[in-house]
Amino acid sequence: MPIRIEHMSHVYQPGSPFEADALEDIDLTINDGDLLALIGHTGSGKSTLAQHLNGLLTPTSGRVLVDGEDINAKGADRRALRQRVGLLFQYAEYQLFEETVYKDIAFGPKNQGLTGDELDARVREAFAKVHLPPDTLEKSPFELSGGQMRRVALAGVVAMQPRVLVMDEPIAGLDPKGRDELTDVIRELHDSGVTIVLISHNMDDVARIATRVAVLDKGRLAMLGTPREIFARGEELESMGLDVPQTVQLCHRLRAGGMEVPDCLTNEELAEAICTALEGGAADA
Amino acid sequence: MLKDITLGQYYPVKSPVHNLDPRIKIILTIAFIVAVFLGTSLWAFIPVAAYIILAAVLAHLPLKLLLKGIKPLRIILIFTFLLNLFFNAGETVLLEVWKIRITLEGLLTAIRFSMRLVFLVSGASLLTLTTPPVVLTDGMERLLSPLRKIGFPAHELAMMMSIALRFIPVLLEEADKIMKAQMARGADFESGNLIQRAKSMVPLLVPLFVSAFRRAGDLAMAMEARCYHGGEGRTRLRVLKLTMNDLYACLITAALIVIVVLI
Ligand SMILES: Nc1ncnc2c1ncn2[C@@H]1O[C@H](COP(=O)(O)OP(=O)(O)OP(=O)(O)O)[C@@H](O)[C@H]1O
Ligand SMILES: [Mg+2]
Numbered sequence: 001m002p003i004r005i006e007h008m009s010h011v012y013q014p015g016s017p018f019e020a021d022a023l024e025d026i027d028l029t030i031n032d033g034d035l036l037a038l039i040g041h042t043g044s045g046k047s048t049l050a051q052h053l054n055g056l057l058t059p060t061s062g063r064v065l066v067d068g069e070d071i072n073a074k075g076a077d078r079r080a081l082r083q084r085v086g087l088l089f090q091y092a093e094y095q096l097f098e099e100t101v102y103k104d105i106a107f108g109p110k111n112q113g114l115t116g117d118e119l120d121a122r123v124r125e126a127f128a129k130v131h132l133p134p135d136t137l138e139k140s141p142f143e144l145s146g147g148q149m150r151r152v153a154l155a156g157v158v159a160m161q162p163r164v165l166v167m168d169e170p171i172a173g174l175d176p177k178g179r180d181e182l183t184d185v186i187r188e189l190h191d192s193g194v195t196i197v198l199i200s201h202n203m204d205d206v207a208r209i210a211t212r213v214a215v216l217d218k219g220r221l222a223m224l225g226t227p228r229e230i231f232a233r234g235e236e237l238e239s240m241g242l243d244v245p246q247t248v249q250l251c252h253r254l255r256a257g258g259m260e261v262p263d264c265l266t267n268e269e270l271a272e273a274i275c276t277a278l279e280g281g282a283a284d285a
Numbered sequence: 286m287l288k289d290i291t292l293g294q295y296y297p298v299k300s301p302v303h304n305l306d307p308r309i310k311i312i313l314t315i316a317f318i319v320a321v322f323l324g325t326s327l328w329a330f331i332p333v334a335a336y337i338i339l340a341a342v343l344a345h346l347p348l349k350l351l352l353k354g355i356k357p358l359r360i361i362l363i364f365t366f367l368l369n370l371f372f373n374a375g376e377t378v379l380l381e382v383w384k385i386r387i388t389l390e391g392l393l394t395a396i397r398f399s400m401r402l403v404f405l406v407s408g409a410s411l412l413t414l415t416t417p418p419v420v421l422t423d424g425m426e427r428l429l430s431p432l433r434k435i436g437f438p439a440h441e442l443a444m445m446m447s448i449a450l451r452f453i454p455v456l457l458e459e460a461d462k463i464m465k466a467q468m469a470r471g472a473d474f475e476s477g478n479l480i481q482r483a484k485s486m487v488p489l490l491v492p493l494f495v496s497a498f499r500r501a502g503d504l505a506m507a508m509e510a511r512c513y514h515g516g517e518g519r520t521r522l523r524v525l526k527l528t529m530n531d532l533y534a535c536l537i538t539a540a541l542i543v544i545v546v547l548i
Contacts, residue, residue: 017297056465079471087469094459095466097491107488111471142495156470 001067001084001163001195003030003053008062010048022048024219026062030164035186035196037206037227040216041241046199047090049216050166053197054085066164083112086162090169090199093149096141101127101152104141108160126159130185147178151185158189165189166197171205183209207231207245207265215240232263294454296414301530302344303415307424309531313538314412320538320545321404327393329548330400336541337407344415354410355403362399369395418450423523440516448504456497463492 010023023045030036030053038046051057052064055071055078063070071081089095098104102123109122127137130151136144141152154170170186171179179202187209190196200206206213206227213230215223217240223230230237234244234252244252247270248263254274255261261277264270305313321333341348355362375390413421426443433439464474467488474485 051465054469056468079473082469082471087466089462089466089469092466094492094496095463095470095488097488107467107472108470111473160471 002032003085003164004065004068005029005049005052006063006065008052008059008064010045010052010057011060012048014060022219023052023059026221028214028221028224030195030197032195033193033211035190035198035209035211037210037213038197038199038216039201039203039206039213039242040222041218044216044240045219046216047168050087050168050197050199053164053166054082054087056087079111083108083160084162085164085166086157086160088154088157088165088167088170090172092153092157092168092170093146095153096149096156099140100138101132101141101144102137104152105155105159108156112160122159122161126155129158129189130155131181147174147182150174151182154182154185162194164195164197166199168199169201170198171200171202179205203231203243203245204247207247215242227265228263231265294413295417296344296346296350297417298345300343300345300415302340302411302534304528304530305415305534306525306527306531307416307420308428308525309527309534310412310416311421311424311428313534314408316538316542317408318405320542321401321408323542324545324548326548327396327400329545330404332541332544332548333404336537337404337411339537340411344411346411346414350414351407351410354414355406358402358406362402365402366395366399369398419447420523422447422450423521424525427525440519444516452497452500455500456493459496460489460493463496464489 005026005028008023008026009021012018012020012022026049038049040046048057052059053066055064055076058072064072066081066085069076071078096104098107105123105126106119109119114122124137132148132151132155136148136152141149144152150170154167157165167186171182174182183205186196186198190209198206198210210227213223213225213227214221215230215237222240223233223236231244231248234248237244243249245265247265247267250270251261251263251273254277259274259277261270261273264273302310317333317336320336324330324333337351338348341351370387370391371385373388373391373394375388377389378386379389379392380387416424422443425446426439429437429439429442464472468474472485472488474482474489476482477485
């Protein structure tokens with residue numbers, strides 16, 4: 001179920017003094033099986049773009065096609081669309097409202113019309129995917145920590161079994177352990193066949209798990225490519241207020257110090273490259 | 286969708302009206318409202334309208350914006366108009382159908398009352414459109430501060446008002462966000478009967494209240510951490526000074542009152 005964005009622009013509050021061009025002429029295709037990382041400086045339009053993918057915002061101009069159909073065409077079924085394209089909001093922990101975690105996760109599938117055993121199965125399956133302690137299920141969501149609440153919110157979206165899952169900074173503000181765990185959750189979801197759009201400020205995670213990277217700069221699509229292609233353009237990224245992953249930074253320094261290593265994206269890759277570069281490099285690091 | 290509320294929303298441009306002293310603006314708004322009610326003849330609304338238009342032009346406000354502030358009032362307006370039209374015991378009958386009698390006096394009163402309402406609201410909108418909320422409450426505090434001597438909590442009141450005003454847009458934005466988040470989970474806020482719709486508000490209201498309380502707690506803590514202890518001995522960031530423009534504004538408004546009374 002590819003998503004195709006054609007020359008899409010978005011202006012907030014047009015015609016008022018608060019008018020803001022948030023997106024300009026975005027052209028982008030999200031293919032099945034992608035794990036597309038969307039990166040960009042604060043205010044570059046990432047969240048705005050995310051909300052176009054399931055029709056929560058309507059483009060000022062241009063089109064968004066999901067599975068070849070214009071989602072903003074007259075008579076398009078937005079609710080059916082939102083079940084195929086899930087969206088986890090930025091700070092999703094603030095959207096919880098039910099008495100128990102179970103009921104909150106059930107909200108989405110219930111809106112899809114599920115009941116009884118089917119509903120129960122969906123909830124438990126989604127809950128299992130986010131790796132929370134089992135007794136959490138009957139707790140009130142307001143008793144949980146922020147990181148746990150965010151996972152409950154993720155489970156609430158996953159429970160709708162979307163084909164495409166858009167996540168707006170799901171790992172921002174978590175501790176290193178929570179971050180690693182959630183990154184694993186995202187990777188597992190991706191491995192299970194869900195197309196993922198991941199908005200993130202953390203370049204290390206992007207380098208580790210993304211298959212493609214799109215860079216937004218002031219509302220424009222500035223770059224698009226594999227993580228390796230994108231992070232090779234460190235200077236351009238820096239001019240947009242972005243970073244390269246720590247491994248790439250280290251490679252730069254090593255090269256500056258005279259060691260011949262290519263840009264590496266993961267720790268393992270880096271270790272190997274260093275070994276090869278060292279004289280008579282043994283492969284075990 | 287939640288953002289189309291004019292009353293209480295500041296329109297950020299630079300203009301001589303925006304720069305007037307907030308105390309003067311508050312007093313002049315009250316004076317303007319008095320003028321609206323002083324007029325007895327319908328002709329009195331011409332200078333009143335001219336005054337509003339002049340103020341809007343000087344403030345670089347599109348008239349459309351003022352009209353938008355009146356739009357939510359249309360039901361009350363129509364109601365006021367019809368009530369006065371039908372239930373006014375006048376002499377000069379214009380039209381009589383069955384038991385309904387429309388008199389000239391009734392018609393005039395109906396027009397007068399509706400016009401008053403319109404100008405009342407546009408006057409108030411003009412004030413809030415050209416004055417940032419914080420400045421507005423600042424002016425109010427200063428106007429009320431003589432009452433402190435008799436124990437009136439002017440500072441506390443102004444502080445509460447500015448905090449409340451400050452958080453209206455924040456909460457609206459928050460509501461918008463939560464609404465979208467729930468819509469992404471398939472929530473439906475638009476269809477269904479009254480009870481279903483009221484029920485569908487729960488996923489919006491619970492997170493909204495939780496976040497409002499959280500924000501209130503955080504704010505109280507942040508204020509205390511910065512040693513806030515009430516109005517006693519606090520100095521001011523904005524020192525207000527009257528300018529010639531304030532004088533002109535007063536003169537124009539005084540002229541309006543005189544004209545309205547004379548008509
Ligand atoms: N509701 C709104 N009304 C007006 N302008 C808005 C609104 N929401 C966002 N904007 C503006 O649109 C631009 C893009 O905002 P967006 O939230 O998409 O940025 P972002 O890339 O997600 O940033 P962040 O990394 O901080 O989340 C910003 O300049 C912002 O000020
Ligand atoms: Mg954002």
